[in-house]
Amino acid sequence: MITNTTKRFWITLLTSIAFLVRNRAYRKWFWLPLVVVGIGFLIPQNMIIPVAGATIKNWDDHSFWAYPWGTSITHKGIDIFAEKGTSVIAATKGIVVYTHKGGKGGKSVMILGPKWRFHYYAHLDEIDTFPLAPVAAGSVIGTVGDTGNAKGKPPHLHYAITTPFPYINLRDDTAVQGWKKMYYLDPDTWLRQ
Numbered sequence: 001m002i003t004n005t006t007k008r009f010w011i012t013l014l015t016s017i018a019f020l021v022r023n024r025a026y027r028k029w030f031w032l033p034l035v036v037v038g039i040g041f042l043i044p045q046n047m048i049i050p051v052a053g054a055t056i057k058n059w060d061d062h063s064f065w066a067y068p069w070g071t072s073i074t075h076k077g078i079d080i081f082a083e084k085g086t087s088v089i090a091a092t093k094g095i096v097v098y099t100h101k102g103g104k105g106g107k108s109v110m111i112l113g114p115k116w117r118f119h120y121y122a123h124l125d126e127i128d129t130f131p132l133a134p135v136a137a138g139s140v141i142g143t144v145g146d147t148g149n150a151k152g153k154p155p156h157l158h159y160a161i162t163t164p165f166p167y168i169n170l171r172d173d174t175a176v177q178g179w180k181k182m183y184y185l186d187p188d189t190w191l192r193q
């Protein structure tokens with residue numbers, strides 16, 4: 001498994017199916033979680049740049065999968081630079097899965113968006129949302145900062161997208177850790193248009 005979020009996603013999905021199958025009364029509903037997954041894939045994504053006022057000039061077009069990148073080996077997201085305190089906004093509609101303080105990401109927020117893509121916002125100065133909060137694209141979820149391993153570096157938002165469903169076609173045998181590109185999606189795909 002790739003990330004804790006991916007692991008938790010699969011555990012939740014498989015245990016809910018197992019629960020339905022094991023209970024004689026609910027067994028006929030075993031397909032329900034699969035339909036929920038299918039519906040998630042139909043929701044349009046409509047992604048925006050997740051820093052207020054930022055343009056594509058605020059991050060380097062080689063930011064994604066930059067190598068070498070410290071203990072992460074490769075850089076699995078993009079760094080959007082902005083002044084400390086600038087609003088961080090949700091890139092898509094979704095539901096806040098968790099907020100976290102500590103570790104490499106510092107203050108961070110994870111949002112589940114359309115198509116079962118998990119959007120990770122890190123190094124925040126302040127978190128302005130809470131777990132299970134529904135968000136629209138553009139909802140303020142915090143401010144740009146330099147927390148976690150961004151300490152002492154120019155304030156920026158580390159923005160990454162992960163998927164528990166691997167995109168086999170994105171496997172890249174020429175890149176370092178290239179097989180992980182099936183699970184970490186390049187935000188440029190939708191933001192640089």
Ligand SMILES: [Zn+2]
Pocket residue numbers: 075077078079157158159
């Ligand atoms: Zn980063």
